[in-house]
Structure formats: structure tokens, C-alpha cells
Amino acid sequence: MKKVLAMVLLVLVMVPVLFAAGKAEAKSNYEIVVVPKDASNPWFVRMKVGVDEFAKGTHHTVYQRGTPDIDATLQAQLVQDLIAQGVDALCVVPVDLESIEPVLAQARKAGIVVITHEGADLENVDYDIEAFSNVGYGAFIMDNLAEAMGGEGVYTTMVASLTNGSHNEWADAGVAHQKANYPKMTLLAAEKRVESFDNGDVAYNVAKELFKKYPNLKGIMGTSSYDAPGVARAIEELGLIDKAFTSGTGMPLDNAALLESGIVKSLTLWDPALAGQAMIALAIKVLDGEKISGVVDLGVDGYTALQFKEGSKTVLEGEGWIVINKDNVYDFGF
Amino acid sequence: MKNRLKKLTSRNEPYIFLVLLAVCILIEIRSGQFFSPNNLVDIASAMIVPGLMAIGAFMVIVSGGIDVSFPALASLSFYATTKLLLDHNYQGGVVLPFLIAIGFGALLGAFNGLFISYFKLPTLIVTLGSSSVFKGLMQGALNSRQLAVIPTGMREWGKKALFVAKNPVSGLTSRMPVAFLVFLFALVFAFFLLRFTMFGRGIYAIGGSEVSAERAGFRVVLTKFLLYIMVGMIASVAGLIRVCMMQQAHPTNMLGMEMNIIAGVVLGGTAITGGRGTLLGCMLGTLLIVIVENSLILIGIPTSWKSVFTGALIIIGTGVSAYQVMHQGKTRSSKGKKQEVAQ
């Protein structure tokens, strides 16, 4: 039994090597591999769509390779195999920062360019791309809410918890953006920020209470992906459709019904397909020896004016947010 | 008359009822919204899931045990049910989902019951352990993540209203979910069971003295085993109702709610040592917690002070009943003395 298992494992290990042997022809081109957290999650399936599209339009060898499950160890092994295979660049969306760090160090030692996404704290990388800055995204959510509210009325903000880092940064940025750009809107003074605990039911109950207590409340700026759907349920039940509005992060298919019914006009998100393309484009630039400084244009939507994050030499932030509404909700496949 | 009054004041329910009333009036004064029709319906609707959970937790505590696994149990069974139905592209009504969830609940409850009744292990240890096992099964075997889309039948049933209450002033409306009937049914069922069946009296008897129950002829092992199966079933029903009402199945949202549920049960005068407590008190205690949790914004408590307020309420509430018990102990001993003199 054990022997059989060992054989199977050996074959599994050999597969990528054989695969690589077949591809080794196009040596003048770069071989660039995108490694997502896993291969089956719709988010990364969508990323693969972007990667494949990029592959069609380039003479470089570009493909995505993921492990069947989300597993930090498997991901590290896969990256090691790719290093052994001698690829030119690795674009990784790490599962676990700590366990991937030493493997990435090996890659760079072997002369491989390393680009990551959602790994801003990694050290052994050439560059890390973030879809957006917290400030930029917060302002973007506010734009969305303001549009729904017609640029006027009382609103408040909702976060998972008052201690959550990015949510509060988004909310702060949203409020600042409103003050600068939407003079007819006002932040509800009595309840400037409420908590949803990343729980749709809490968001729903809190929203109900808010609308009951403050009859002139017109909008709730959500942050977590549970906020807007929960608030939307309250809006629908209280009979406030088209009278009260919400915005926030949300996955397309999860919220298809809400968007189609018109309770929520639009949600915001970043598109993994574009993030995947941006990583590859950046890798090519680095391999070509281009200097990465100032404002970087990768030629990918939302990633045409990347800027270094304040105080960082590796983290680049884009404007890769997108609006999801009833028209494009089925375009993403997740 | 005097006797009846004395009986009433020696019980816990009137006190908890007064506290409840005081809280309601406070909310009304602060917001002017509490006694509006839509708010009352909101409270009733928010009561469904915790209320069901509390019925189960109450029965376990009366039997002298404590169960901290019911949120994990409910999560596993509703998640498995929803996923199973989605995988088979289920298009039917809500009956089958409930039957499946109840089946899972019975199975998982039997797991608890086996260790607690047959192997006589401490309930807290067993349920702490099974709670981890259930969570692990959900995350490991079922690879759980949020299921934002649930079967149509469940979604529609979750939005179905018995009636819609409208606030004449603000025009706000609230739905009374059909699920409320399930809660009422469970409540009546539990009431009947605990009061009019030997099985239910057996739960009280075991909570009072397990040794005596055994000697009196109660089938202690079987009673406890069935009890945990039943609690598993009730918790799973509550879990599935929550999924239907929320229109999505989130695997970890319910975890952690056991503390407030148990607090509510104890608040309602149920002795944590077992044997004593009424379903009425248990419901009043749970209602108090539900109302407070869902009215902090109405009262105007700042978000950052929320947990302090709920915590304080639990301490005060349980303190009152603890004081009651102490007080009773005192009057008992002085009464005993008087009788001695009188003889």
C-alpha cells in the first residue's frame, strides 16, 4: 500500500517537470507563472480568465497554476517546484505570509522575479501590487453612496468592529471624501460609526434600529462584505426602497438578487482578472530591466497610475476598484 | 391571598418581568419607538432563533448539565443541509430541508448524548469537545464558507410574513416571519413535555438528584440520551430558520452565541445547578437579552459601550436572582426555628 502511495506521489511530482519540458522551446520569451491561493475558488477562477486573456495577447509564456485546496504547505511546494523548473517570474497570491517567505527568498536567489498580490508585508519580493490604497477605496465607496443618495442627506458608517484596521481606514477616508466633495451630505452626529461584527444578521438588526431611531437617515456606508447585504434586507423590510441607500464591498453572484431587485444600486470590488494581468505586466517590465519608479503604468484598467505606498519601496497601489451593478453582475463568474 | 402573594414574591419571574418592563419603558422614553407596532414585531422576530436555542439550553440546565455546543451543532447541521440541497439543485419547498436538518441535529445530539449519558462524562467537557469537533467537521470535511445563495424554497419561506406591521407615524414596516409559528410550536411542545410527561418530570428529577431519580425508577441514562437528541434537533431547527431568515448560510455567524443564551436562561431564574426553573422565566430572561441587544441604538448607548452595558445587565440580573435564593435560604431557617418553638 505504502509503495503504491509513494509511486503516485512520485508521478505527481514528475508531472510539472514533464509539462515544463514541453514548454521549454520558447526560450527567447519569458515564462511567467501566476500562483493563486488555490485553483477552485471562483475568485481565482476569475483571475485565471484574466491570465489566459493576457496569454493570448503576448508572445511570452504565461499561465496560472494553483493547488487543488487552499493550503499554505502545498502552495510552498508548488512554488519550489516552479523554481526548480526555472521559470523567469513568479506572481504569487500567498495563502500564508510566513510560510511563503523563505520559498520566495529561494526564488529570488535563483534569479527569478517575484511579484505578489495581497502580500504587502512580504520582504522577499521585487514588488507587491495592491488593487488600491485604503484611502482611495474609502473615497470610492463614498462616491457610490453619494451617487445613490443623490448627493444629499444624512448618512452613517458601518464597520465590522471598531478595532478593524482597514474597515476603519476606509470609513475615515469615505467621511473625509464626503466633507470635501459632497457638502449637502451630513454624517449622523449621534451614531457616527456602528458595528456589524462581519455578521449579516447584526448588520440587518442594527440598520433597522438606526432607521427607526433616526427617521431622516438616508444612507449607510458599509465596509465589510456582510454590511451592505444586511442593511439591504432592513431597507427592503422597512419599506424604504428608493428612500434609503447603502453601499459597500460585495461579491457579484452572492448579491445578484439584491442588485437586480434594485434595493442596492451598486457595490464595489476589485477584479481579480485585472489584478492577475497587472502582476504579469509588472513582471515583464522588471524582466525587461525597466526602472520602476514614480507613477507606473501597466496598461491594465485600474493599474495605469500605480503609486508606491507611503514609506514602502515594494508595495504599489492601484485604483483597481470596480463597480458592480445589475448590468455587469453576471460578468465575473463569481 | 396573602399566601398567593408570598408565593409570587418568592419566585423569580415577577422580578425579571419588572426589570423587563423597566427596560422597555427606558427605551420608549429615550426613543419613542419601543411600543410602536413595527418595533414590537421586530423584537418578536429577533426572538425566534435565540428563543428556540434557549428552550434547548434550558432543558439541559434543568437536567443538571450545561451545553455549550449547540451553536456549533446548529451551524454544522444547517450548513450540511444547505450544501447538500444546493449540490442537488433542490427546487422544492421548505419541509425537506427541515427534515434533513432535524435528522442531522438528532445525529449530532446523539453524539453528545452518548458521551454524557452512557459514559457519564461531565457535560461541560463533552460539549466543549464536541463543539470543536463540529466546527472541525464543518471547516475540514465540508470546506465551509459563506453560502450566499440558498435554495429557493428556503429563501421564499424566510421572507414569508404572517402579517406586516406598520408604524403609522414613520410609515416603516416590519414582517412577522412565518418562522415565529415554529418557535411558538416548540414552546408549547416543551411546556407540555416538561409539565405533563413523566419524561419531562424526569428531567427535573434528574436535575434535583440523579441518585434519587435512579432509585425512584427513572431511566436516567435513556432520559438524558433522548434529551440531548432533542436539544440537537431544536438547535438545528433554529439554525435553519436563521439561514432562511438571513437568506444566506454563514458557517461561523452563530458561534459564540451560547454565552448570551445561557445568560438569558440563568437570568430567567433557572438554577445553574439544575432542577429549578420555569420555561416562562427562561423566556423572559431571553427576551430581556434580545431586547437589550436590539435596542442599544434606540436607547442611545454609544457603540463602544455596548458590551459593557449588556455585561452589566447580566450581572445585575443574575445578582438579583442569586440574592433571591440567599434571601429565601434565610427566611427558611428562621421559619424552621419558629416551628420548633411552636411545637
Next chain:
Amino acid sequence: MGESLLKAVNIYKSFVGVEALKNVTFEIKPGEIHCLAGENGSGKSTLIKIISGVYTPDAGYMEFEGKRFSKITPIDAIKNGIQVIYQDFSIFPNLTVMENLAFNSELADRRKLVNHKRMRQIAEEAIAKIDFKVDLDAIVGNLSVAEKQMIAISRALIFNTKLIIMDEPTTALTRREVSNLFKIILRLKEMGIAILFVSHKLNEVFEISENFTILRSGERVASGSTSDLDAKKFTYYMTGREFQVHRFEYEKVKEEPIFSVDKIGIEGSFSNISFDVHSGEIVGITGLLDSGRTELGLALFGIKPIEEGEIKMRGKRIKLTNPRRAIHNKIGYLPEDRLSEGLFLSQSIGDNIVISEIDNLSKAFGILDRKQRRDEIKQWVKNLAIATPNPANACQTLSGGNQQRVVLAKWLACDLDLLILNGPTVGVDIGSKHDIHSILQDLAKRGMGLIIISDDLPEVLENCSRILVLKNGQVVGDMLASESDEKKILSYMM
């Protein structure tokens, strides 16, 4: 006398190699009141459990009304009319009297639903059999011990009961409750029910039972008619030892008392109480449960500070506002309920002995002097003959009598002038009782003053030089022990 109701013949039973019963034969006839006596560990409980079917004997057989059984189950026992009333009465403190009474028969009838009407009827019939008046809707936990016992007895009568086994039924009862219980036992006898009364109290055995069986170390050492038994024989059978009962004799050494109280009182407990205790004297305080005797004891140790009057120690006025002050003034107290008040049961014997003098054993900065502590413990274990292989064992491993000695040791270690004992031998077997009495007398001879609070009249008469009788918080009798007897004390008490 006719056929025997129950016969247990040549019963053997051992537990993991330890023989609990060796060739024990026991017999009881219908309507007989039979006392089963023996010290702790003599095999009494094992025998009861075999008769009631809980244990199966290793050898021997039983006969119910002539029918022979080699083993029986608890259900068989109940069907044959045997009911056991355990010390805890097997009641449900959280439920009503009615439910407590009716559950057994409802379960025996395999009822699934509750019928309040039928249950009330069963309960009413049950209490009527012994004329027991009680509110059927009362919660049992709120009743007195005696009432709980009546419930257990009434419940036993619901079935076609022929034998009721009562395990130490008088332990927690007051004197009046005991005599009430005896009346009921006689009434049951009239109904033709046999009673097996388990006890180790001498006076009860003589008062109620017709016949007796005494076990010692798993063997039947004596049985027969109670009229053939006297106190000396009883004690000998129980312990295998002969004791010289000697009355305590006090010779006044000094005119000056070491301890005196003057018109002390606590509202609602006692008032206007004055007495002296001299060096080497043992003062007895007796009275009924509600007489204020316990409160007086607590007051003298500072647990319940007095509200009026004054207390003097060697002529100096002292204020006893808490137990630490009392200990500081060399007063010790041995509580009524030694288990809950006097000992840390899960702690070691040694620690329990030295706990009160912890201040004396500490060096600078409160660090314990370990060697001194060890010596101290060794000395007391030896002096008081505490039966333990190792003083580091937990206190709960000891028998009742030895626990009492540990409590004694604990206070003696403090080098006291006055020791107050409340019910010093409650729940202690006869052998240990004698030992404790001789220790107390010995202490007095060494110059300590003692106060014994007890309603065990022979104990007070035997060990005290002077006796105060309390009633309703007042001293109603003050006499020398040598000039009084039980009858005289009782006439003051009642």
C-alpha cells in the same frame, strides 16, 4: 412469634479482596423492630444493600416469607415489600411534596403522562397512613429534615410494604423529632410492618428496638433481644474494647476564673447570660436546638459578636468582634459541623493542624518555618493518636472520629486557655467518642478551661463539672454535674 419475614443466611461479600461481610446471618419477623448496629466500616451498609438487591452476595442465600433466593435485584426487593430509606432520603429537593410522593408508583406503573389528579390522590393516601400533615404543593427543599424523612416514609408505604430499612434515621433530627419518629415507627409496627433500624446510638437502640444485631469488622458479633443488652455490653460488642466510664472530677485550683461573661446578649438569640470558667474546669451548656446554645458558642468565639454585656479573660475586659481576636486571646472553637466549618477536607491533615497557628510558624516576611511545622504536626498526630499512615494525606481520608481529633489538634497547637466545643462527638462512633472524652478530661487536668455545648446529656453529665441549661435564650438551670441527672436536666430543658 411466627414465620420470619426475611432471612439472610451465611452471607459472604468481598470487594477487591477486602471481606466486607463474613458468614453473616440475619433474620427479621413481621412487625418486628430490629436494630442493626455497628461502627463505621463494620459492614452495616453492605448488608442493607444485599437485602435490598443492590449488591449480590458472593455466597449465602436469602428467604422472603419462606421463598428462597440466591440473588435478587432492587426490583425484586421492592416487589417483595422491601423499602430502603437512605440517609439522604432519596428525595428531589427541587420538586413538590406531591411529586416526591407519587413518582415512584407512577414509574412502577410505567405511566408516560402526568396526571395531577391521580398523583395528588396517591400523595394524599400516602401521608394519611402516618397522619402526616404537609402542604402537598410545597417544595421539598424548603422543608425541615424531619419533614423530608416523613415524606420518605410515606412514600415507602405506597407500595405493599412489609419491611422498611432506615439507615441512620436520627442523625440530623432534634430530640423532639426523634421521639416523633419513634411514635411513627411504633405505628408502622401496628400495621404489621417490620422495621430495620440502623444506628450506632446506644440510647436509641434501647428505646425503640425489640431485637438487635451487632456487626463488627464484617462479622455478626451478637444478636438477640434488646432487653438482654446493657450499655456496657453494647459498647463492648460494638468496639471489641472495654471502657471505664469515669466521671470528670474537678478540683478548684484558683479562685480567680480565667474566663468570665457578664450579662451578655444578642437580640433575638440570647440575653443576660453570666458565668465563669476556671482553669481546669469543664462547663457544660445544654438546651434544645432553638435554645440559643449554638449562638452563644459562636458569640464566645467572636463569630457573632455580642451586643450587650462584657467578656473578661483573666480579669481583663476583651472585645471579641471576630475569630482572629478570639484566637489572639487564646480561645479556641470546635464547631458543630466539623466537616463544613472546622476543616479543609481536601487539604492535608498536617496543614489542617497548623492552620490556626500559622502566624506563630512564620518567620520574617511571612515565610513558613518548614522544620518547625513538621515537628509540630508530628507531635500532635502522636499525642492525639490520629490514625493515619501519613499526615500529608488529605483530611477526607480519615474517619469521623479521627477528623474530630484533627480539629482538636488544630486548636491545641495554639496553646489555648479556653476551648469551646460544640457537639464534640456528633456523628462519631462509640470508640472514638470515649477517646475524645478522655482527651478533653486530660486537657482540663492540665489547666485548660473548657466549655462543652451539647444536647447529648450523658456526655455532659460525664464530662462536665458544672452544667448550664439554656431555654429560649435564657439560663434556666445552673447546677453541679455531681448533683444532677438526666431527668433533672430534661425538666429544665423542656
